[in-house]
Amino acid sequence: MYITGYFSGFDGVRLFYRGWIPQEPRGFLILIHGAGEHSGRYSHIGEICMEHQLGLLAPDLRGFGKSGGPRGHVNHFTDYLADLGKLIEAFQIQYHSAPLFIFGHSLGGLIAIRYGQIYPQKAKGFILSSPALEIRFPLPPLLKKTLEFCSWISPNLSIQPFKWMEILKKIRRLNHYFPEPDVEIIEDPLFTFEYTPRWLTELLHNGIxxxxxxxxxxxxxxxxxxxxxxIVHPDSILRFLDSISIQDKKYVMFEEGLHRHWHANHCEHAIENVMTWLTPRL
Known part of the structure; x- marks a missing residue:
């Protein structure tokens, strides 16, 4: 069964979600999308989950997709965690016996990590996809200070990083680090291309x-x-994996030079790894 609807965030903001729910789910995944994205970009994963008798819930984060809130903005990173908690509480009332796993890509991966660190024992396991622990190339100190200042005096100021990329790509040695966005992204009416200084500073701080x-x-x-x-520095991901004490950890590394591998040629391989890992833990 495919469902859509809205739920109230921790402060009353209307947040959109999609769900793929079989009649008797063996478990549930909460899928948290990346920056700029929305839940609709993961419909293919929802359908595959249904085939494996898994339920999948995918919210649009505040400020993204069909959810309310200023575009590409969050006052505090913990707002994402509080919203996620509200969604989990609502669905666990009906499906309390099904084990819950949290699945996050990029920004969603960082949200998943912070949720697990601040709200322990809410989930049985985590699937992280390119978690945004650290951007690939550090921002110059002056730019960081400028962002911090803007975040303080004008947190809702809208900025469009894709325009910055066009400028930076003119520097020959940086050109290959800023690939052209996919046509499907450019033509996606729900994709968000603007962010605020507060959003970016909250992202950087919470990666640390x-x-x-x-x-x-x-x-x-x-x-x-x-x-x-x-986009995301792989060394930060390895530092995180090496530092966590639990022994039940596995990583799968690609070398395709991609960030969104759920929409690439090896998508099937990535999903196969997820299902293989999940099966004995259900």
Whole structure:
């Protein structure tokens, strides 16, 4: 059964979600999309989950997709965690016996990590896809300070990083680090291309917090990432995996130079890894 609807975020903001729910789900996945994305981009995963008798719930984060809130903005990163908690509570009332796994890509991966660190024992395991622990190339100190200042005096100021990329790509040595966005993304009316200084500073700060608080993450984990990812630094992902104490951890590494591998040629291989990892844990 495919469902859509809205639920109230922790502060009353209307948040959209999609769900793929079999009659008797063996377990549930909460899928958290990446920056700019929305739940509709993962419909193919929802359909595959249905075939495996797994339920999948995929919200549109506040400020993205069909959800409310200023585009590409969050006041505090913990707002994402509080919204996620509301969704989990609502659906566990009906499906309390089904084991819950949290699946996050990029921004969603960082949200998943922080949720596991701050709200332990809410999920049975985590699937992380290119979690945004650290961007590939550090921002210059002056730019960081400018963002911090703008975040303080004008947190809702809208900026469009794709325009910055066009400028940076003119520097020859940086050109290959900023690939052209996919046509399907450009033509997607629900894709968000604008962000705010507050959103970016909250993202950067929480990537640091996630790496500092690895001792608080004690869940079985599967992590998929690309060694040549042009957006997220793979070294930060390996530092995180090496630092967590739990032994039930596995990672799958690609070398395709891609960030969104759920929409690439090896998507089937990535999904197969997820299902293989999930089966004995259900």
């Amino acid at each position: 917090y996630a790496l500092l608080d690895t001792s608080k993450f004690r869940f079985p984990i599967l992590c998929l990432y690309d060694q040549q990812d042009p």
